[in-house]
Amino acid sequence: MSNKEKEIVRKDRRSFLSVLPLGVLGVVGASLTIAAKRSLEPHTVAAADEGWKSLGDVAEIAGEEPIEKTIAVTCRSGWSKTVEDVSVYVLPKHDNKVLSSVCPHEGCPIVWDADSKNFLCPCHDSFFSDEGQRLTGPAAKDLTEYETRVENGKLQIKV
Numbered sequence: 001m002s003n004k005e006k007e008i009v010r011k012d013r014r015s016f017l018s019v020l021p022l023g024v025l026g027v028v029g030a031s032l033t034i035a036a037k038r039s040l041e042p043h044t045v046a047a048a049d050e051g052w053k054s055l056g057d058v059a060e061i062a063g064e065e066p067i068e069k070t071i072a073v074t075c076r077s078g079w080s081k082t083v084e085d086v087s088v089y090v091l092p093k094h095d096n097k098v099l100s101s102v103c104p105h106e107g108c109p110i111v112w113d114a115d116s117k118n119f120l121c122p123c124h125d126s127f128f129s130d131e132g133q134r135l136t137g138p139a140a141k142d143l144t145e146y147e148t149r150v151e152n153g154k155l156q157i158k159v
């Protein structure tokens, strides 16, 4: 190999080594961008759990008071998937309407107040009627109502 050819090989090696750190930085930057995007994604019910969830035999749902039921749903937040118990209220007095137990203000769990016959949020004192309509407090919306159906004698909600 002539001296001129050796010099060309050295220059190619130097130019490759000078570009290598940029390539490594590019890969690290892309990985961090993907991780940041995933961690900022909203907490959602995973696709695997989207569908209908049973709340039990419709024949056993009766009475004047809301009935609290718990369902397990898979939630996804960033990289992680977790199974969480979610409470809902079935309203036998109102044609088995089903309400979320999450306050639309800042997400605290609401409770049924048997004395006033209303739902209330203990965090900032929002009150909702026995059908979930907003009455007072900082919550700007009614309680969320689930889509329901009866399938093979079971009351189901769409999650």
Ligand code: FES
Binding pocket: 103, 104, 105, 106, 107, 108, 121, 122, 123, 124, 125, 126, 137, 138, 139
């Ligand atoms: S979270 Fe319910 S009133 Fe604020």
